[in-house]
Amino acid sequence: xxxxxxxxxxxxxxxxxxxxxxxxxxxxxxxxxxxxxxxxxxxxxxxxxxxxxxxxxxxxxxxxxxxxxxxxxxxxxxxxxxxxxxxxxxxxxxxxxxxxxxxxxxxxxxxxxxxxxxxxxxxxxxxxxxxxxxxxxxxxxxxxxxxxxxxxxxxxxxxxxxxxxxxxxxxxxxxxxxxxxxxxxxxxxxxxxxxxxxxxxxxxxxxxxxxxxxxxxxxxxxxxxx
Numbered sequence: 001x002x003x004x005x006x007x008x009x010x011x012x013x014x015x016x017x018x019x020x021x022x023x024x025x026x027x028x029x030x031x032x033x034x035x036x037x038x039x040x041x042x043x044x045x046x047x048x049x050x051x052x053x054x055x056x057x058x059x060x061x062x063x064x065x066x067x068x069x070x071x072x073x074x075x076x077x078x079x080x081x082x083x084x085x086x087x088x089x090x091x092x093x094x095x096x097x098x099x100x101x102x103x104x105x106x107x108x109x110x111x112x113x114x115x116x117x118x119x120x121x122x123x124x125x126x127x128x129x130x131x132x133x134x135x136x137x138x139x140x141x142x143x144x145x146x147x148x149x150x151x152x153x154x155x156x157x158x159x160x161x162x163x164x165x166x167x168x169x170x171x172x173x174x175x176x177x178x179x180x181x182x183x184x185x186x187x188x189x190x191x192x193x194x195x196x197x198x199x200x201x202x203x204x205x206x207x208x209x210x211x212x213x214x215x216x217x218x219x220x221x222x223x224x225x226x
Contacts, residue, residue, distance in 0.1 A: 055074040055075050055079075055202060056075060056076075057069065057071045057075045060109050063107070064103075064107050065103075065106060066104065066107075068100055068166065069100055069103050069104070070197060070202070070205055071096050071099055071113055071199060072096065072201075072202065073088050073091075073092045073093055073199050073200055074089050077112070077114070083117035083120070084126035084129045084130065084131065085129045091117075091129060091130065091131070092117045092120075092199075093181050093182045093199045093200055094125075094131030094182045095116040095119070095135075096182075097168050097182040098116055098139065098143075099113045100184050100197055101140075101166050102140075102143060104166055105145060105225065113199070119143075120135055125138075125139050133170065136149075137149065137222065140224060144226075145225075146224065146225045146226065147224050148223055149220060149221070149222050152169075152218050152219070152220065153215070154212070154215065157188065157211065157221065160223040161187050162188075163225070165224055165225045166186055166224055167222065168182055168183070168185075169184075169218045169220075170220045170221070171214070171217045172217055176200075176204060181198075181200065183197065183198050184196070184198075184199075185197075185214070185221075192210060193208035194211050196208070196209050196214070
């Protein structure tokens with residue numbers, strides 16, 4: 001009888017643990033599905049950035065304060081305009097980034113990438129063919145924006161983005177460039193995934209990037225506010 005009870009008890013225990021395991025697996029599947037749905041909701045699909053994911057920027061009619069527009073230096077609307085001894089397409093990642101920040105913070109529509117590039121040229125912010133770093137401080141401040149260089153660290157960037165202050169990074173060759181480049185960071189989630197606005201790539205702008213991966217390529221960064 002004792003042996004029988006022991007065997008029966010073991011059978012009940014096995015059934016319970018099997019049910020618990022099934023419940024845990026189902027809960028994990030539900031959580032994974034919810035996480036996939038959450039991440040998908042944050043993803044910006046390339047076809048939302050322009051016709052067939054090509055370099056067509058957010059229409060000016062949709063520019064408003066608090067909404068970061070996707071602006072591209074290769075947009076035909078201004079790509080061929082002169083800048084820094086070449087044209088906007090080749091050289092104007094810096095002005096295009098500042099144009100995005102300017103629209104986001106002010107809601108104004110007077111400085112698209114072409115006009116922002118003309119402003120930078122007129123004030124000698126790109127005398128050697130590349131936008132100088134002082135454009136992100138002196139240039140921004142002359143347009144009525146507050147700007148400051150911040151440490152290239154997760155903590156400083158997270159604080160700025162949490163306060164609603166976009167960050168512009170000057171990055172070296174890596175994921176975003178083979179020479180040198182500027183990108184805009186708009187937000188960061190609790191997993192350290194960053195919303196990137198790359199003025200030269202709808203594809204890069206269509207996904208979130210790990211903050212450490214960006215930091216590994218960043219030389220200097222600035223935050224902006226009104």
